[in-house]
């Protein structure tokens with residue numbers, strides 16, 4: 064296993080991290096299959112994986128209560144005593160925080176659930192434009208300072224799926240040790256994106272990556288035109304290998320989290336990590352990656368440049384975001400994952416269903432797009 068230093072912490076983290084959001088279950092998401100999940104973790108730890116990512120709500124019934132992921136990890140480490148071998152990362156569910164007391168209560172309950180005295184990397188979970196200033200007002204940064212000085216957490220971070228500007232604002236608001244962003248070869252221009260990645264690196268923040276395979280779809284449903292491009296490569300790799308190797312090629316990325324729920328995927332990803340040095344792909348291989356990105360881009364449905372001139376919509380629809388989700392769904396053979404994100408990430412008033420067809424946006428659009436017509440496609444796709 065290869066290791067990289069997490070920002071300025073001096074901690075050497077495995078380049079493959081274990082994402083504990085998709086552990087094997089007994090068929091119900093909130094019931095982790097202890098035997099299978101423990102076997103995966105045993106193998107991962109024995110192979111040198113030393114970074115585990117979980118969250119209060121992973122494997123929960125819904126986003127309002129604690130899930131089984133932290134509880135399972137607590138039991139796992141209590142049983143085998145291997146807690147000290149790993150860096151444990153979990154997250155404060157910021158949407159359940161209404162006052163400063165809630166933060167302390169949640170952290171204390173997470174320590175109990177995880178059966179540990181400290182958390183290595185404690186992240187604010189899914190910071191968004193709509194919750195960030197409230198969290199600051201409630202004293203979340205002071206809470207983090209205190210949790211570090213009390214020894215309950217060692218290092219601080221945040222995760223976000225919001226836009227680059229928010230990512231930069233949050234990054235500059237505190238002396239974070241790390242951040243967690245969605246990143247893969249198709250998502251370099253959405254959310255924090257490549258700009259955010261470089262911004263974090265300039266500030267010496269460690270960067271953990273989530274959704275390296277876009278929730279699995281980059282490996283599961285590769286279009287034939289993409290496979291044809293990869294067939295030209297001198298070294299043949301699976302789609303998952305290409306996606307991971309592309310990420311590790313970036314020196315700014317510290318660790319790539321993978322939600323592995325089968326031994327086959329775990330073993331494959333551990334083997335792939337052996338070659339995961341920065342700049343290890345040849346210039347020809349990088350050219351092929353560019354061709355692959357273009358092949359996906361050709362499937363785009365709306366040529367929206369997200370300039371935001373159409374915003375704000377008088378009725379609250381988030382026009383650029385609706386088009387971004389439509390394009391992402393069009394690029395993939397199976398858009399289920401994008402449907403979930405559309406429903407989860409957008410407020411109801413921001414969705415296409417809320418478009419009244421007034422046309423104010425079309426007068427402002429720099430690309431002269433038929434926004435009202437395309438909004439009907441968004442509705443059709445996601446309703």
Ligand SMILES: NC(=O)c1ccc[n+]([C@@H]2O[C@H](COP(=O)([O-])OP(=O)(O)OC[C@H]3O[C@@H](n4cnc5c(N)ncnc54)[C@H](OP(=O)(O)O)[C@@H]3O)[C@@H](O)[C@H]2O)c1
Pocket residue numbers: 081082083084085116117188189222223224243272273274275276277278279280282283303304320321322323324327328329331332
């Ligand atoms: N903070 C946040 O808001 C947030 C959000 C998302 C994720 N995360 C964290 O980031 C972690 C990683 O994200 P993710 O789980 O979405 O990662 P991902 O790697 O993009 O997707 C995981 C899925 O990829 C498939 N997969 C993994 N290895 C494979 C391989 N070698 N070949 C083919 N398919 C493979 C599996 O799909 P199948 O099971 O279908 O085969 C697996 O369930 C999560 O587990 C979680 O810890 C955090």
